[in-house]
Amino acid sequence: MKRRENSVGSKRPSLLRRLLDSITGIRRKRDAAMALRPALVEDGIHGDLQAWLDFNRVGAFASRQNLALVAPFPPRRLMHKTTALRDTKDFAAHGHDILKALSRASPTPLSTFADVLDFGVGVGRLARMFKGFRGHYTGIDVDTGNIAWVAKALNYVDAIATKPRQALPFVNNRFDCIISISVFTHMSERDQFFYLTELARVARPGATLLLTVHGERVLQRAETETRIFEMLAVPRHSIVHTRNLLASAGFSFVLQPGGLNSEKYEYGTTFISADYIEREWSRYFDIERICPAAIHDFQDIVVLRAR
Numbered sequence: 129m130k131r132r133e134n135s136v137g138s139k140r141p142s143l144l145r146r147l148l149d150s151i152t153g154i155r156r157k158r159d160a161a162m163a164l165r166p167a168l169v170e171d172g173i174h175g176d177l178q179a180w181l182d183f184n185r186v187g188a189f190a191s192r193q194n195l196a197l198v199a200p201f202p203p204r205r206l207m208h209k210t211t212a213l214r215d216t217k218d219f220a221a222h223g224h225d226i227l228k229a230l231s232r233a234s235p236t237p238l239s240t241f242a243d244v245l246d247f248g249v250g251v252g253r254l255a256r257m258f259k260g261f262r263g264h265y266t267g268i269d270v271d272t273g274n275i276a277w278v279a280k281a282l283n284y285v286d287a288i289a290t291k292p293r294q295a296l297p298f299v300n301n302r303f304d305c306i307i308s309i310s311v312f313t314h315m316s317e318r319d320q321f322f323y324l325t326e327l328a329r330v331a332r333p334g335a336t337l338l339l340t341v342h343g344e345r346v347l348q349r350a351e352t353e354t355r356i357f358e359m360l361a362v363p364r365h366s367i368v369h370t371r372n373l374l375a376s377a378g379f380s381f382v383l384q385p386g387g388l389n390s391e392k393y394e395y396g397t398t399f400i401s402a403d404y405i406e407r408e409w410s411r412y413f414d415i416e417r418i419c420p421a422a423i424h425d426f427q428d429i430v431v432l433r434a435r
């Protein structure tokens with residue numbers, strides 16, 4: 129008896145076959161990410177970037193031996209205070225996501241910069257991913273506890289404590305790349321202008337700056353998603369006010385009690401519109417582009433060029 133042919137031809141693999149192949153493909157990819165490859169670890173961001181990203185997010189957790197090859201993780205207390213994360217795997221995943229988003233946004237591969245400043249390094253969520261970086265990596269922060277941990281644990285980072293609203297301890301035209309994640313998201317307008325002036329001073333002409341802000345997407349999500357609204361820890365009425373302010377002035381700052389907020393430094397939640405950046409930040413830098421919601425469908429990355 130003739131076997132009945134599949135209506136789209138007998139060559140097409142069965143659904144089960146395709147499912148099994150796809151599972152095998154996923155397993156292969158996972159195994160590759162888990163595999164211990166000395167060159168990959170040695171090259172870090174100078175080698176195969178995707179493999180380095182995957183190793184940090186997944187492979188590192190396959191064994192103790194692998195874990196010892198990536199940068200150390202901060203103590204849970206510091207991690208939570210600075211990033212609201214409690215779990216090392218989440219912290220690693222954020223490092224992966226941030227480095228990936230920055231690499232997409234940067235006009236030049238991050239590995240090609242010679243002198244990088246991480247402004248508000250925190251406890252190294254991004255700096256950890258630069259393990260093995262062949263340029264010079266400086267991390268500064270006003271939180272002395274954070275800086276003490278970075279100095280002790282990430283020996284390839286030049287970790288320096290700075291004071292709020294004081295000139296940065298660097299000569300003019302020093303850095304060819306400045307990165308700042310989740311710092312301009314907390315500044316008053318006065319502090320923002322102070323630090324834009326300082327960053328313009330310490331950036332070399334032609335330097336790339338990658339600074340994140342809360343823009344339209346974060347506000348939209350705060351308006352519609354309870355989890356995001358609660359995470360921002362601002363009163364409900366301030367979200368309504370922020371919507372009006374973004375449409376008019378383009379800048380909104382809501383002071384927050386606790387944290388870094390003190391007599392010496394106002395710390396809160398800041399939203400900045402793209403129009404405002406084009407208008408105000410262009411007094412300090414050329415605006416290369418704004419990548420909306422580039423990190424976690426949340427913060428925008430503003431790409432600037434120093435003059």
Ligand SMILES: C[S@@+](CC[C@H](N)C(=O)[O-])C[C@H]1O[C@@H](n2cnc3c(N)ncnc32)[C@H](O)[C@@H]1O
Pocket residue numbers: 210211247248249250251252253254268269270271274290292293308309310311388
């Ligand atoms: C939300 S955390 C983000 C830390 C890190 N960039 C990250 O993405 O994990 C903000 C960090 O910026 C630091 N910071 C705030 N204002 C600063 C300033 N004016 N100069 C340097 N660091 C500052 C805080 O102490 C804190 O460590």
